[in-house]
Amino acid sequence: MGPTVLFDKSFLQSLTVDESVIFDHFFIAVICPLFYVETLADFEKAVRQGRTPEQ
Numbered sequence: 001m002g003p004t005v006l007f008d009k010s011f012l013q014s015l016t017v018d019e020s021v022i023f024d025h026f027f028i029a030v031i032c033p034l035f036y037v038e039t040l041a042d043f044e045k046a047v048r049q050g051r052t053p054e055q
Contacts, residue, residue: 002026009039 005027015023023029 002028004028004030006030006032009035012039 005023007029012020
């Protein structure tokens with residue numbers, strides 16, 4: 001187990017899949033309840049035709 005880390009959504013979005021696996025292996029992630037709710041809300045958003053979720 002590594003050091004404890006508090007991060008925001010932009011950090012999480014910037015990680016690749018490989019980086020996220022390494023991050024999870026070496027750090028203990030502390031997830032703020034507000035961040036958790038905000039991330040879940042982003043997953044619930046309907047994507048308009050012709051657009052990506054990032055847009």
